[in-house]
Amino acid sequence: HVQLQESGPGLVKPSGTLSLTCAVSGVSISSTHWWNWVRQSPGKGLEWIGEIYHSGRATYNPSLESRVTISVDKSKNEFSLTLDSVTAADTAVYFCAHSSGDHYLDYWGQGNLLTVSS
Amino acid sequence: QSVLTQPPSVSGAPGQTVTISCSGSSSNIGAGFDVHWYQFSPGAAPKLLIFGSNNRPSGVPGRFSGSKSATSASLAITGLQAEDEADYYCQSYDTNLSGYVFGTGTKVT
Numbered sequence: 001h002v003q004l005q006e007s008g009p010g011l012v013k014p015s016g017t018l019s020l021t022c023a024v025s026g027v028s029i030s031s032t033h034w035w036n037w038v039r040q041s042p043g044k045g046l047e048w049i050g051e052i053y054h055s056g057r058a059t060y061n062p063s064l065e066s067r068v069t070i071s072v073d074k075s076k077n078e079f080s081l082t083l084d085s086v087t088a089a090d091t092a093v094y095f096c097a098h099s100s101g102d103h104y105l106d107y108w109g110q111g112n113l114l115t116v117s118s
Numbered sequence: 119q120s121v122l123t124q125p126p127s128v129s130g131a132p133g134q135t136v137t138i139s140c141s142g143s144s145s146n147i148g149a150g151f152d153v154h155w156y157q158f159s160p161g162a163a164p165k166l167l168i169f170g171s172n173n174r175p176s177g178v179p180g181r182f183s184g185s186k187s188a189t190s191a192s193l194a195i196t197g198l199q200a201e202d203e204a205d206y207y208c209q210s211y212d213t214n215l216s217g218y219v220f221g222t223g224t225k226v227t
Contacts, residue, residue: 038218038220045220045221045222045223046207046209046220046223048215048217048218048219048220050217059216060217061215061217062215095164097164102152102169102170103152103154103210103211103218104152104154104166104170105154105156105164105166105209105218106166106175107163107166108156108163108164108165108166109163110162110163111163111164
C-alpha cells in the first residue's frame, strides 16, 4: 500500500524558488512506477505539473517546463519538485501522486498549501 | 488550464442517482484514451474512484460506475449517500500536452 506525504516551506517570496518533497512509503521508489506532481489553485483548477520515472526520465507540462524540475532521491525514497521564478499565480495546493503507468493516479498525498507572497 | 469540461455542481437526495458528465476532445478522450475519476473531500487525500473508464479499485463501493463514449464520459452515483458529498474530477491523457488533463470539477451536494 503506497503512502505519500508532501512537505514544504508553506510560504515563498515572489521571484523565489519553490521546493517541495514527497516522502514515499510502502514501495521502493526505484520500482517500476511513475511519480507525479499536481497542483490545485482557485483560478486554474487542477493542473498536472509533471512526472518522473524511477530511472530519472522526466516529462513536464509545456506551460511550466522552462521553470520546473522533478528529481528522485533513491537513498531517501522520496522525490522532489522545484519551481523557479514563482509569482502569485503559483499559489496553490501541491499534491504528489503515484502512477503505475496506465495514465491514472492511484495514490495521492494529502496536499501541501504553498503561498507566494512578500 | 482544465481541458475537460464538467458541470460545476449536481445535487440529489439520499438514495437518488446523480450523473456527472465530462466532455473532452479529439486529442484526449476522442483519441481513445481512458477516463478516470477522483473524489476530493476536505481533509483527505484525493481518492481514485474509477480507472480505465469503468473499473473500480478495491474498496470503492459499487454505487460508483463510469462510462465512456466518443469524446465524453460520465460518472454515476446510485443510491446517493451523505458521505458522497465531495468534489469530483475526471482525468484523461492528452496528446497535445503529452500529459494528464483534468476536468473542471463538479461539486456533489
